[in-house]
Amino acid sequence: MELKKITIYGYGKLENLTFSIHSPIHVFYGENEAGKSTIMSFIHSILFGFPTKQQTELRYEPKLQHKYGGKLEIYFPKIGLATIERVKGKATGDVTVTLEDGRRGQEELLNELLAGIDKSLYQSIFSFNLHGLQNVQQLKGEELGRFLFSTGAVGSDRLLKAENELQKELDLRYKPSGKKPVVNEKLQDLRDKHGQLKVAEKDNNQYVQLLAKKRELEKERQLTEAELKQEEHEIRYLEEWIKIKEIALEKDILEEKLAAFKELNFPQNGLTRWGALKEKMLSVEAELRYLEAKALEIEQEMTSLSIQEELIKSEKDIILAVEKFPVYEQLQNRQNQVQNQLKSIEEEIDSLKSNLPIEEEILLKESNTSIFLKEQCAQAASKQRRLKEQKEELDERLKDEQTTLELLEETVKEYKQKLLPKDERIRLEEHVKSDNQVRWNKEKADLLLREIKQLEEQVKVEEKRIKQNTMITSVLSTFLLLVGAGALFFEQWFLTLISFAISIVYFLVFLSGRKLAKNEIRKKKKRIVLIKEERAQLLAIMEKGQGISPYEEQKLEDDTKCREKFTQLQFKLEQQNESYERVLQGFEKWEADFLSHQKLLRQLANELRIPYELATQQIYDAFLLIEEWKAKDRESNSIYQELEEIQQEREQIISKIIHLFEKFIGMEKETIANMCYRLKTALTEEKKKKDRIETLQRKQDDLSEHMEKYQTEYNRYAEEKTALFSIAGVKEEEAFLEKAALEKERDTYKERLSTIDVQLDIAYISKEQIPLYKKILDPERQLDEKQTKIERLASRLKELVEEAAAINFTLSRIESGGTYTDLLHTFKQFQSEFKEDVREWAKFAVAKQLLAKTVEQYKQKQLPAMLQKAEENLAFLTEGKYIRILPKEEGAGFLVESHQHVFYEAKELSQGTTEQLYLSIRIALAQTFYKSFWFPFIIDDSFVNFDEKRTEKVIQLLKKCEQNQLIFFTCHRHLLKHFPDNSLHVLPAEERETSL
Structure with a gap:
């Protein structure tokens, strides 16, 4: 929410005032008693109600008029502009809320707008004043850490106060080693009464005998109850036997029938096994007949085939000869290509000879064309080009550097003539220094004047307060003396003594306070005199000061600029001279490189056997031509040798093919290609025949193997049949089937x-107990007998209970008839009171334990998110000196980690750092747990104890909370520089109507 307008009807000394607020940051500035705290209290009162008369807060009821209250205009993001008006009425005032859409309401609507936030919670999170930091200053030791932890949980010290109150209540009632607490005292009294009771009990013989009789009856009652339970248990077993008796007898009959089948021998699953075995035997017989017919067909086909063995044996030679026919064709083509290539190379050699001006070819072949020399020639050619480019570049640079140098020298000369003389500049600088001192003295004199006015105002207030206290003391002392005199008249000596004592003590306290106040006034008046003297001295110095004219000030400024430019030009001139010298040095280096390069070219020309003039112009191109010439010559020699090898290989291939054709085909005249084709065809036909015979042979072997396999399988099945029938004791299939029917009947009985x-198995009686119950001839009659016995035991148990009750009554009568009764009554009374006190102590103990568990749960679940934001705030406020905030593992409190990774408890930090920690935690609460409540921060001079740097850091941190409006009250002018001018409102001493 954002506060837009404040209208005060009457609140304290403020009457009929209106303040309009148009910015997210707004500052109310005014001197002491200008009404800053009153405005802050007014905002709280309109939002949450006027303080009641029972509360300690000031109500700020107007003295000069009857109209009490005012209104606030507040913008809510989801609702729009709302007007909240509260005037005098019931205890907290009558409130009226009007929304932008016309809807109106009272406290319920206001509570809805404020999302349930009450005044205490708002002041704990969003409202700051000096008292909050003063509380931090007053705490010591472990209490400081617990206070900060309480602030981190609820924004204030309420958690700490609750914990302290609970501990105080516990200590008032009980301490483990204490004597004065109530529970400790009553525990000791209870022990004493118990001892007295035991002594009286021993003296009462009848009481002891009755107790012995009572114990005997109790023992007999327990035995009777045990016997009763046993009988009930046996009845349950009899009832269960009556239920299962029939199936138990049926089991005996079935076992007798199964015994008649004891001599029956039949294989397990015999009928199924015989069916499967019979089917397999028939299948194997069919397969054997099929395989015998197939073997006969294969034998007839093998007899009809015949092959030429000699041709097949020469297969490798034929294939090798035929496969070389493509090589023969390739050799023919290659011969034609090589001849054409040789002709081309010879033409290229003739062209290279024409490009090289060398007459003797023998010298060229002796020239050095190694890789090392080739690299030297390439580098020499490259360096030749670089030397030429460097020469052109150096000529251009020399021209540019010389021109720039001449221009800089001329410019430096011009600026040197413009500089002021040294004496004239010193005189102007002295005038400027004097003028600055006058301005500083004037500002300091104004500050001293404001301080004098503040001190004089404070002196007036103190003197006025002393006069008021004097009057009050006189009236009160007179009243007390009159009360004492009246008491003396009526002989009320104690009241007289009290009245005179209070009167004397109050008068002494008044004198002491008045003395301190007067000492303070004297100090302030002395301070005023000293400040006035200091201001008079400053004014006298200001009158003697001599200022500087605008013309002289401008003249000094121009000369300063001219001197800066002159210094820059001198530096550039020095750099330009250095650049010019570097160009000249470059020319000298180039000449040395050029002479060294010419010597290298002469050496390379001798190695290549070429003229020196050619080397100076095209050394690398000449090397490439010579290298190519020698390569072409070597290539030509290689081609001549290849032609001879091709001719020899062609003749070998032709002779081999003709020999094989004449041996296996005939002396017919055919081309080489047809010879290869016919040889290959004949070989293929013979191989097909051979492959077919081999295939038939393999099939014949496979058939033999399968026939042998099936015959073996058939024999095995026959053996299984014999074994199966042997187990059943039969030889034929019909007898086997008859025994199978008997086996099926036996299986039915077993099931x-x-x-x-x-x-x-699921019956209550176990199988082991069944034979015992079978011996019972009439279980129904035995069940009736057991029930009769149970009735008799129940009757006896009732008699024992009645007899025990009579004994207890007699004991009670004995206890109520003498000393033992009184002691027992007293003991019971003390015991009851002790239990009540313990219950009272336990309530506070449970409350403290619940508080501790709540704190622990808060530390584990909710605290980390808040602490992360608080760590960022603390690091920002301390400029990274403290980086982490950690909750203690046990109890309440924090550990703070410095940038050097050293951990401190809150009590070990400086006062300023502790205050920064407190502010970091409170702002972090608004940024985390209460970030959805966009309430304004309202701050009343909470940072006056901070230095300027820390104050600036706190204000910067608050400005970062952009979702929260900032309303700042201050009486310190130096803080105003941290806020924009359009957000400032100055409160004069007397103000009736104003609008910002």
Whole structure:
């Protein structure tokens, strides 16, 4: 929310005032008693109600008029502009809320706008004043850490106060080693009464006998109850046997029937096994007949095939000869290509000879064309080009540097003539220094005058207060003396003594306070005299001061600029001279490099066997031509050798193919290509025949193997059949099937017996107990007998209870008839009072434990988010000197980590740092837990104890909270520089109507 307008009808000394606020940061500035705290209290009162008469806060009721209250105009982001008006009425005043859409309401609507925030919570989080920091200054030791932790939890010291109050209440009631607390005293009294009771009990013989009788009856009652439980247990077993008796007898019958099948031998799953075995035997017989027919067909086909073995044995030679026919064609093509290549190379050699001006070819072949020399020639050619480019660049640079140097020399000469003489400049500088001193003295004199006025005002206030206290003391002393005299008249000596004592003590306190106040007034008056003297001295110095004329000030400023320019030009001139010298040195270096390069070119010409003139012009091109000439000559020799090798290889291929054709085909005349084709075709046909015979042979072997396999399998099945029938004791299939029917009947009996076993397993009676219950001839009659016995035991148990009750009554009568009764009554009374006090102590102990658990849960879940923001705030306020805030592992309190990674407790920090920590935590609460409540920060001179740098840091931090409006009250003018001018409102001593 954002405060837009404040209208005061009547509040304290403020009447009929209006303040309009148009910025997110607003400052109320005024001297002491200008009404700053009153305006701050007015805002709180309109929002949360006027303080009641029972509260300690000031109500600020007007003295000069009856209209009490005012209104605030506040902008809420979700609702719009709302007007909140509160005037005198009930205890907290009558409030009216009017929204922008016309809706009106009272306290309920206001509470909705404020999102349930009450005055205490608002002042704990968003409202600051000097008292908050003064509380931090007054705390010591561990209490300081707990106070800061309480601030981090709820924004104020309420948590700390609650913890202290609970501990105080606990200590008033009980201390482990204490004697005076109530619980400690009553515990000791209870122990004493208990001892007396035990002594009286021993003297009462009848009481002891009755107690012994009571114990015997109790023992018999326990035995009777145990026997009763046993009988009930046996009845349950009898009832269960009656239920399962029939199936238990059926089980015996089934076991007898199964015993008749004991001699029956039949294989397990015999019928199923015989069916599967019979099917397999029939299948194997069919496969054997099929394989015998297939073997006969293969034998007939193999007899009809015949092959030429000699041709197949020469397969490798034929394939090798035929496969070389493509090589023969490639060799023919290659011969034509090489001949064309040789012709081209010879033409290139003739062209190279024409480009080199060398007459003797033999010298050229002796020239050095190594890789090392080639690199030297390339580097020499490159350096030749660089030397030429360097020469052109040096000529251009020399011309430019010379021109620039001449221009700078002329400019330096001009600026030197413009400079003021040295004496004239010294005189002007003295005038400027004197003028600055006069201005400073004037500002200081104004500050001293304001301080004098403040001190004089404070002296007037103190003198006025002394007069008021004197009058009050006189009236009160007179009243007390009259009370004492009246008491003396009526002989009320104690009241007389008290009245005179209070009167004397109050008068002494008044004299002491008056003396201190007068001493303070004398100090302030002395301070005023000293300040006036200092101001008079400053004014006298100001009158003697001599200022400087605008013309002289401008003249001095121009000369200063001219001197700066002259200094820069001198520096540039020195740099230009150095550049010119560097160019001349470059020319000398170039000449030395040029002579060295010419010597190298002569050496390279001798190595290549070329004229020196050619080397100076095209050394690298000449090397490349010579290198290419020698390469072409070597290539030509290589081609001649290749032609001879091709001719020899062609003749070998042709002779081999003709020999094989004449051996296996005939002496017919054919081309080389047809010979290869016919040889290859004949070889393929013979191989096909051979492959077919081999395939048939493999099939024949496979058939034999399969026939042997199936015959073995059939034999195995026959053996299994014999073994299966042998187990059943038969030889034919019909007898085997008859025994299978008997086996099925036996399985039916087994299945029913298994079902009965399951039912007996879940019965209450175990299988081991069933034979015992089978011996019972008439279980129903035995069940009736057990029930009769139970009734008899129950009757006896009732008699024992009645007899014990009679004994207890007799004991009670004995206890109420003498000393033992009185002691027991007293003991019970003390015991009851002690329990009540313990319950009272336990309530506070539980409350403290719940508070501790709440604090621990807060430390683990909610505190880290707040502490992270508080650490950022503290690091900003302390400029990185303190970087982390950690909660203590046990209890309340914080540890603060410095940038040197040293941990301090709150009590170990300086007072200023502790205050910065307190502010960091409170602002962090608004930034984290209460960030959704966009309430304004209202601050009343809370940072007057900070130095200028710390104050600036705090204000910068508050400005970062952009979602919260900042309302700042101050009486210190030096703080105004931290705020924009359009956000300032000055409060005069007397103000009736104003608007900003």
